[in-house]
Amino acid sequence: LTIRLLILFLPGILCSLIVARLTTHRDLRLADHLIPSLIYGFLVFVIYSFLAWIWNPAVGEAFRFPEYHLKPEQQTPAAAVSTVAIVLALFISFFLALVVSALRNHKVLNRFARGLRVTRKFGDRDVWSYIMNSDEVGWLVVRDRDAGLYYVGRLSAYSDEESVRELVLRDTEVYDNETGLKRYDAGTVYFSFPFEGLIVELYPTGRAHE
Numbered sequence: 001l002t003i004r005l006l007i008l009f010l011p012g013i014l015c016s017l018i019v020a021r022l023t024t025h026r027d028l029r030l031a032d033h034l035i036p037s038l039i040y041g042f043l044v045f046v047i048y049s050f051l052a053w054i055w056n057p058a059v060g061e062a063f064r065f066p067e068y069h070l071k072p073e074q075q076t077p078a079a080a081v082s083t084v085a086i087v088l089a090l091f092i093s094f095f096l097a098l099v100v101s102a103l104r105n106h107k108v109l110n111r112f113a114r115g116l117r118v119t120r121k122f123g124d125r126d127v128w129s130y131i132m133n134s135d136e137v138g139w140l141v142v143r144d145r146d147a148g149l150y151y152v153g154r155l156s157a158y159s160d161e162e163s164v165r166e167l168v169l170r171d172t173e174v175y176d177n178e179t180g181l182k183r184y185d186a187g188t189v190y191f192s193f194p195f196e197g198l199i200v201e202l203y204p205t206g207r208a209h210e
Contacts, residue, residue, distance in 0.1 A: 010086070011093035012041020018097035023104045024129055024160055040100070044093045048085070051092075105133075125160065131202060132158045140169060141201035142191060148177045151189055167191040167200070 016037040103109065113119045124130040131137060132155070143150040153169025172186040 009037065009041055011044040011089040012037040012039070014090060015040035015044065015093040015097040015100070018094065019100050019104070022097070022101035024125055024133075040093065040096065044089050044096060047092050047096065048089050051088075128165065129160050132160075137202050139203040140167070141203065142167065142169065143177060143199040143201070145177070145199070149183065150175050150177050151186070151191075153186075153189060156188065165191075165193055 013033070016033045019036070019040075020033070107122065107124070110119065110121055114122075122130050124133060137155055139152060140155050141150055141152050151169060151172050151174055153172030155167070156170045157166075157168040159166035168188065168190050170188045172189045174183045174186050175181065176183060
């Protein structure tokens, strides 16, 4: 019984894990996957049932996901969990996870609600993620006050950890913070610093130091 229930919940669990992997969020505990897994699992089998309904009845019986009873004595051979149905449900959960991840990453719900003036929330976990995910961000200036330098480069990658921020700039040029004179070309530069450690300036277009 436990194995059968696990198989039935597997599509929702898989979908929840993929969405967690592809989206930005705070650290999740195992319990935080429970409700999303149930919701995704429900959606998977709704989609599955719809596809089975429109399937050709002549060949659709092999893809039928049967009614399931919790009590073993209520099980019949026809009610056995179909391996083909489980595999198809897993495929559906994978593509559902991609769709949900795209909707969350592009903040579709928040954009729709902001358009209706329902909310001002932008959907990202914090302002740092919101700015770094913006299509308008082009060049960055990272000022290191302790070293007396600032770095001008194009944003290549970033992290969203709460304690330590990480940045990767490409096409980077290094300048003196006092005189503004160029020191050297650095190419690709990796930064790792506490949240309040450096000053980051954003420039949507053009070269930041011009």
